[in-house]
Amino acid sequence: MEYIADFNYYFRAFLKQNQTSLQEVIKKYEEEKGRVDGFSYNNISVKLRNNTISYNQVVELLDIIGYEVVFKKKDTK
Numbered sequence: 053m054e055y056i057a058d059f060n061y062y063f064r065a066f067l068k069q070n071q072t073s074l075q076e077v078i079k080k081y082e083e084e085k086g087r088v089d090g091f092s093y094n095n096i097s098v099k100l101r102n103n104t105i106s107y108n109q110v111v112e113l114l115d116i117i118g119y120e121v122v123f124k125k126k127d128t129k
Contacts, residue, residue, distance in 0.1 A: 060100040063110075070117060074100075081116045 067073055078093045091109070099105040111121055 059103060072117060077113055077116050
């Protein structure tokens with residue numbers, strides 16, 4: 053599925069559009085929630101590159117920058 057294969061690219065582009073970086077998001081996460089095992093910059097960066105990041109981790113990252121995941125039915129017209 054091409055969406056998953058390109059998630060690293062799209063997620064980093066999304067962060068850039070929001071004038072932030074993965075490193076800044078992780079730093080903010082640590083400031084708000086403390087250090088969490090498996091949630092370091094290096095760990096998340098590798099998971100993005102390898103397409104092994106979990107849905108829960110994506111939700112956590114988006115929450116830090118004020119976004120949420122929304123499932124929306126496609127317009128089938």
